[in-house]
Amino acid sequence: MNTSDLYFKRLKETDTDVDLILGKELNRQQNQIELIASENIASLSTLNAQGSVMTNKYAEGYPGRRYYGGCEFVDEAEELALKRVKELFNCKFANLQPHSGAQANQAVFLALLQPHDTILGMSLASGGHLTHGAKPNMSGKWFNAIQYGVKKDGNDKDLIDYDEVEELAEKHRPKMIIAGASAYPRVIDWKKFREIANKIDAYLLVDMAHYSGLVAAKEYPNPIDYSDIVTSTTHKTLRGARSAMILTNNEEIIKKINSAVFPGLQGGPLMHVMAAKAVTFGEALKPEFRNYIKNVVSNAKILAEVLVERGFRIVTGGTDSHIVWLDLSPKNLTGDKAEKILEEVGIACNKNAIPYDPNPPKITSGLRFGTPAATSRGFNNEDFRIVGNMIGDVLDALLENDEKQQMVSKKIRESVISLCSKYPIYKEPY
Ligand SMILES: Cc1ncc(COP(=O)(O)O)c(C=O)c1O
Numbered sequence: 001m002n003t004s005d006l007y008f009k010r011l012k013e014t015d016t017d018v019d020l021i022l023g024k025e026l027n028r029q030q031n032q033i034e035l036i037a038s039e040n041i042a043s044l045s046t047l048n049a050q051g052s053v054m055t056n057k058y059a060e061g062y063p064g065r066r067y068y069g070g071c072e073f074v075d076e077a078e079e080l081a082l083k084r085v086k087e088l089f090n091c092k093f094a095n096l097q098p099h100s101g102a103q104a105n106q107a108v109f110l111a112l113l114q115p116h117d118t119i120l121g122m123s124l125a126s127g128g129h130l131t132h133g134a135k136p137n138m139s140g141k142w143f144n145a146i147q148y149g150v151k152k153d154g155n156d157k158d159l160i161d162y163d164e165v166e167e168l169a170e171k172h173r174p175k176m177i178i179a180g181a182s183a184y185p186r187v188i189d190w191k192k193f194r195e196i197a198n199k200i201d202a203y204l205l206v207d208m209a210h211y212s213g214l215v216a217a218k219e220y221p222n223p224i225d226y227s228d229i230v231t232s233t234t235h236k237t238l239r240g241a242r243s244a245m246i247l248t249n250n251e252e253i254i255k256k257i258n259s260a261v262f263p264g265l266q267g268g269p270l271m272h273v274m275a276a277k278a279v280t281f282g283e284a285l286k287p288e289f290r291n292y293i294k295n296v297v298s299n300a301k302i303l304a305e306v307l308v309e310r311g312f313r314i315v316t317g318g319t320d321s322h323i324v325w326l327d328l329s330p331k332n333l334t335g336d337k338a339e340k341i342l343e344e345v346g347i348a349c350n351k352n353a354i355p356y357d358p359n360p361p362k363i364t365s366g367l368r369f370g371t372p373a374a375t376s377r378g379f380n381n382e383d384f385r386i387v388g389n390m391i392g393d394v395l396d397a398l399l400e401n402d403e404k405q406q407m408v409s410k411k412i413r414e415s416v417i418s419l420c421s422k423y424p425i426y427k428e429p430y
Pocket residue numbers: 038099100101102103129131180181182207208209210233243244
């Protein structure tokens with residue numbers, strides 16, 4: 001039986017309410033330029049696997065060691081996903097069962113730390129992630145979380161302050177150092193982190209959630225040889241199923257991670273997502289994925305260049321990745337206001353604090369842009385030049401009177417729709 005025949009036409013017939021909502025979301029995605037750096041457009045094959053019969057299957061345990069019968073085919077899916085992910089990231093061991101990036105990090109903490117241990121991670125304000133020790137997160141509540149940041153000024157302004165990382169490590173002697181970030185657009189020096197961790201005999205966790213697609217395409221350094229554990233989501237630059245993974249080359253560590261994920265933290269793994277992850281890794285192993293990631297990075301560089309031409313400052317002065325981190329302060333604008341007006345014209349992005357931001361987190365002085373989703377639908381360098389100028393026009397108009405502002409917004413909304421119509425997010429019937 002061809003399984004895809006089973007799903008796609010059904011919903012329309014059985015639940016028009018949900019079908020309508022899904023249709024509205026599809027149209028939103030089609031008619032907006034998606035610049036949220038953590039989002040992407042998964043392939044129809046990934047959606048197909050994720051919406052499959054494996055939804056029905058409980059499979060607590062690991063391949064060949066399950067607590068349920070009938071697991072022979074889900075075992076095949078997990079084994080295949082494991083084989084592919086190890087090839088993709090050149091690693092010896094993997095756990096593909098965490099449901100999300102946050103849970104993957106929790107599993108690492110559960111495996112290797114005790115409550116109240118000291119951890120050292122990058123602060124949210126410098127571009128780090130919530131789960132790296134931020135106060136409102138479990139990582140900040142259950143551990144003694146020390147935070148490093150980026151340089152405030154000088155030639156290295158906005159770049160990770162490795163001297164500070166080293167000083168804090170020597171002073172607080174954390175059991176684990178966490179490297180990786182959510183807004184930091186530059187290459188992170190994994191080797192330097194390893195050297196610091198070695199000095200104090202700490203574990204090094206690299207959370208490459210944002211960069212994993214770039215790593216898979218060999219366009220960003222692979223942290224696997226420098227770290228004890230690597231975590232990542234699978235749906236950002238990796239363009240796959242909404243999920244996560246944990247990688248390591250250390251057999252002792254993988255044993256602890258496996259028991260931390262199940263039964264420590266989770267029950268049954270999501271086997272439909274496992275099948276979708278196998279598809280994701282298969283896609284990322286193809287040469288086309290490498291071309292895609294090269295385009296992601298070159299589009300980000302063009303976007304940064306145009307925004308500088310338009311009088312904005314780019315945090316860190318540019319980008320080595322898919323992220324463009326915009327400082328709105330030269331124009332006296334806030335992230336909050338800029339995000340809203342861009343959303344109105346059909347450009348989706350998120351407000352983001354800039355380092356040493358004088359504005360509170362709900363307002364911010366910055367925006368974070370990312371090129372993975374628009375590049376997936378086919379946007380090229382020329383399109384990103386246009387997008388950069390659209391952003392410039394809309395934000396500059398915020399400094400004009402209401403009438404001028406509305407006129408510009410209307411014109412840009414039309415241009416957004418026209419550009420989007422050139423690039424259907426799904427080329428086959430959905
Ligand atoms: C660096 C990093 N780690 C972890 C996560 C959490 O992933 P999830 O939203 O799947 O829990 C994110 C999500 O944005 C992230 O950027």
